[in-house]
Amino acid sequence: MTFRVNFLIQCISSVSWSAMNYGFFEIVFSYTGSIGADSGWGKYEYFVFLATTWLINSLIQTFCMPNAQEFSELIRTGNLDFALLKPIDTQFLISFQKVEWSSLTNGFMGLGVLIYSLSQLASRSPTPLVLSPLTIVLYIFYLGCGAAILYSVMISLAATSIWLGRNQSLYNFWFYITNFSRYPMEIYARSWGLPLFVLFTFVIPVLVVVNVPARLLADPLQSQDTWKWPLAGFALFATGMSLFVSRLIFKAALRSYRSASS
Amino acid sequence: MERLLYSRALRWWTILRIALEERMVYRGDFALGTLMRFLPIITQIFLWWTIFETIGAEQETEHPEIEGFSFHDMVAYYLLTMLSRAFSSMPGLASGIALQIRNGEIKKFIIQPVDLVGFLLLNRIAHKIAYYSVAFGPFLIVFTLCWWGGYFDSVSLPWTTWMAFLASLIMGFLIGFFLETAIGMIGFWFLEVSSLLFVYMLLSFFLSGHMFPLTMLPDNEIIGRLSYRTIVDMLPLKYLAYFPAAICLETVKGDDLIRGLWIEAGWLVFFMVMCRAMYAAGLRRYSGYGG
Numbered sequence: 001m002t003f004r005v006n007f008l009i010q011c012i013s014s015v016s017w018s019a020m021n022y023g024f025f026e027i028v029f030s031y032t033g034s035i036g037a038d039s040g041w042g043k044y045e046y047f048v049f050l051a052t053t054w055l056i057n058s059l060i061q062t063f064c065m066p067n068a069q070e071f072s073e074l075i076r077t078g079n080l081d082f083a084l085l086k087p088i089d090t091q092f093l094i095s096f097q098k099v100e101w102s103s104l105t106n107g108f109m110g111l112g113v114l115i116y117s118l119s120q121l122a123s124r125s126p127t128p129l130v131l132s133p134l135t136i137v138l139y140i141f142y143l144g145c146g147a148a149i150l151y152s153v154m155i156s157l158a159a160t161s162i163w164l165g166r167n168q169s170l171y172n173f174w175f176y177i178t179n180f181s182r183y184p185m186e187i188y189a190r191s192w193g194l195p196l197f198v199l200f201t202f203v204i205p206v207l208v209v210v211n212v213p214a215r216l217l218a219d220p221l222q223s224q225d226t227w228k229w230p231l232a233g234f235a236l237f238a239t240g241m242s243l244f245v246s247r248l249i250f251k252a253a254l255r256s257y258r259s260a261s262s
Numbered sequence: 263m264e265r266l267l268y269s270r271a272l273r274w275w276t277i278l279r280i281a282l283e284e285r286m287v288y289r290g291d292f293a294l295g296t297l298m299r300f301l302p303i304i305t306q307i308f309l310w311w312t313i314f315e316t317i318g319a320e321q322e323t324e325h326p327e328i329e330g331f332s333f334h335d336m337v338a339y340y341l342l343t344m345l346s347r348a349f350s351s352m353p354g355l356a357s358g359i360a361l362q363i364r365n366g367e368i369k370k371f372i373i374q375p376v377d378l379v380g381f382l383l384l385n386r387i388a389h390k391i392a393y394y395s396v397a398f399g400p401f402l403i404v405f406t407l408c409w410w411g412g413y414f415d416s417v418s419l420p421w422t423t424w425m426a427f428l429a430s431l432i433m434g435f436l437i438g439f440f441l442e443t444a445i446g447m448i449g450f451w452f453l454e455v456s457s458l459l460f461v462y463m464l465l466s467f468f469l470s471g472h473m474f475p476l477t478m479l480p481d482n483e484i485i486g487r488l489s490y491r492t493i494v495d496m497l498p499l500k501y502l503a504y505f506p507a508a509i510c511l512e513t514v515k516g517d518d519l520i521r522g523l524w525i526e527a528g529w530l531v532f533f534m535v536m537c538r539a540m541y542a543a544g545l546r547r548y549s550g551y552g553g
Contacts, residue, residue, distance in 0.1 A: 009457040013464060020468045027478050028313060031328050036312045037319035176301045183305060187312040196304070 010102035014061075018054055018109050025050060040220025041184050044124075047117040048218035052143070053182055053210045054110030059147045060154065061103035067095050068158040075161050078259045091250050095155065118217075127222065135216060142213035142232070145239040149209050152246035153177060159246075159253035181206040205238035273376075274384055281388035297400040303340055310336045329477040335511055336475070337413040341405065342507035343472050348397065349431045350438035350470075350502040352386065356462075359446025360455040363548070372545065379443060379537060386439055417510055426519055430506040433526050437501050440533035447537065450544030469494055471504025477513065498529040 025046065028035075035041040041049065071094050074080040083093055121129035157173055180188075180200045185207040188197040200207045212235040215228055314333040318326035325332060331339065359382070362368045371378040408414060419427070445462060449455050467473055479491040494500065505522060508514040514522055 006454075006457065009461075013457065013460045016461070016464055020464065020473070023468070024473055027474065027480065030480065031478070032313050032317050033320055034316055035309070037316045039312075172295070172298060176298060179302050179305050183309050187308045190308075190311075193308055 007102050011105040014103060014106050015109055018106055021050065022047075022113065035184060036186055039184065039186050040222070040225075042220070044117040044120040045218040045220045046184075047113055048121070049184060049210065049214040051110040051112075051114035051117065052146075052214040052217070054106050055114070055143060056146045056150065056210060056213075057178075058103050058105075058107030058110060059143070060150050061106070062100050063096065064151050064154050065103070066098040066100045068154050070094070070098060071158045072161040075257070080257065081259050084254075084257075090254065091155065091247065095151070121218065129219060131217075135219075138232075139213050139217045142216060142235060145235055146209035146213060148239050149205055149242045150178065150181075152242035153204060153206065156246045156249045159250045162253040162257050177204065177206055178209075181209045181211075185211045205235075205242060208235040208238055274380070277376075277381060278384045278388050281385045282392055284388075293396050293399060296397040297403070300344070300400065300404045303337075303344070303404075306340055307337055329475065330513060331475060331477075331511075332416070334413045335416055337408065338417060339475055339507050339511060341408060341413070342510050343470075343503040345401070346431060346434055346503045346506040347470075347472060348393070348401075349390070349506075350434040352438050352442040355382070355386065355439070355442045356446035356459050357456060359443060360449030363446075363449040363544075364453055368548070379541060382443060383439060390435065416512075418512075419510065423509060423512065423515070426523060427506055427509045429523060430501065430509055430526060433523075433530050434501050434503075434506055437498060437526070437530050437533055440530070440537045441498070444533060444537045444540055447540040447544050450540070450547055466499050466502060469497055469499040470502040471500055471507070472502075475508075475513075476500055476504045477508075498533070501526045501529065 029043040029046070033042060035046055071080075074083065074094065080094075083090055086093060118129065118131070122131070154174060177200075180196070185197065185201065188194070188200070188207070197207070208231065212232055215225070216232065219225070219228075221228075310333060314326045314328075314336070317328070318324065328336070359368075368378070370376075371381065405414075445455065445459060448458065452458070469476075476494055477491070479489075479494055481489045481491050483489050505514070505526065509519060509522075
């Protein structure tokens with residue numbers, strides 16, 4: 001809380017970014033009833049999706065992003081030596097050292113949009129959405145899974161800066177990969193999108209990050225949804241695998257670390 | 263007189279050449295970065311593909327349109343805004359000026375017979391030339407691919423449109439330059455402009471038409487006879503991305519096009535004058551300490 005005005009401006013700018021996104025889809029939905037015919041992603045279902053994206057992103061930006069950047073810097077300056085010497089798991093130490101609280105504002109905004117959209121869905125006329133406590137618990141659980149998958153991608157990317165010396169495109173890569181997770185996964189499942197769909201579901205599972213919790217909560221297809229549960233099962237597996245593989249990558253990268261200090 | 267002019271030209275040429283050489287050091291990284299920048303287009307293509315398909319199903323039409331844009335036009339629009347942003351975006355310009363003001367480097371422009379704005383402009387031109395010579399490859403690859411994909415089917419470009427497109431791109435570059443320089447000059451009054459710059463960046467992303475075609479903005483009147491669309495239409499930000507793309511897709515044509523170009527020129531003069539005035543006022547305020 002040392003730089004209060006700066007903190008406030010950071011909060012405002014992260015909120016305005018989300019507001020712009022919201023505005024964009026508000027405009028899109030003035031032209032169309034849903035994203036994908038018969039996909040069930042109507043306006044408020046989609047806003048649940050959008051809010052979920054913000055929630056997960058704000059978790060990542062608050063807890064992981066500042067640390068991943070710091071990590072690249074530690075490698076370049078050779079200060080990683082000190083982290084390695086400490087009697088604590090290195091990955092744990094460098095992953096949760098810093099917290100960027102201002103990014104949490106996006107999460108609050110997400111929460112607001114989420115509650116608003118859910119209340120709209122719950123009062124929709126033919127088939128109102130009914131939320132069971134189990135759904136809410138599962139939603140929160142899968143938010144955690146999504147964050148864990150993104151964390152794995154990020155820590156793997158950050159670890160590559162050991163090999164590359166300095167990884168300035170870390171941010172860019174991160175942005176380009178997570179960009180795919182921002183929309184319902186069905187939209188890629190067509191013609192030349194199929195390889196992308198397979199790649200980002202099974203190899204780098206960023207597509208399940210937002211899709212699974214949002215699908216569980218907004219329930220766009222209701223009882224006709226045949227792949228909700230298989231997908232949720234797969235997401236669990238994908239989370240485990242991502243954490244495991246990123247751990248391997250991190251360890252392998254540490255083995256090739258040669259200190260840069262004098 | 264002739265000698266003076268010659269030496270002056272030589273001086274600016276040297277500045278341009280040095281800046282150009284400086285920019286070409288990391289060209290490999292640069293080309294790869296440019297190619298990667300097209301990646302977000304892929305997600306956009308799928309999003310709009312789905313949206314247009316949905317609209318087609320809802321309205322039971324073979325050729326769904328949004329404000330005159332077909333799906334292919336929409337993809338072409340995004341590619342063209344990337345091209346216009348390649349002209350009008352000025353990475354690091356405003357923050358660089360603010361930094362120079364803060365750390366006192368700006369002093370050298372007060373002492374040396376080199377004009378700050380002119381120097382920066384030449385530097386920027388060099389930057390852009392270097393950028394295009396490297397980015398030409400990636401742009402060509404993506405545009406050719408999309409051409410084959412049929413995304414540019416409605417772009418015909420008769421030579422008058424072509425000239426207007428070129429003019430709007432060049433003016434877009436200059437507006438971008440003077441606007442960002444003026445923002446950088448705010449550094450004379452405030453020490454830190456980075457958060458201000460971030461807000462500007464966000465606004466320009468939304469209001470320049472980089473995010474979606476500005477004609478999609480709601481047309482219902484909010485204040486008096488003004489709607490969101492008319493308000494954004496009056497702002498200068500649309501010349502940074504939307505306007506050139508709209509010319510190329512012939513969304514803006516005929517009298518509207520001519521008027522648009524004149525207004526763009528007007529904005530250009532406005533920002534040039536503002537930039538000069540702010541520099542002069544800033545220098546009066548500025549005090550440099552130390553050696």
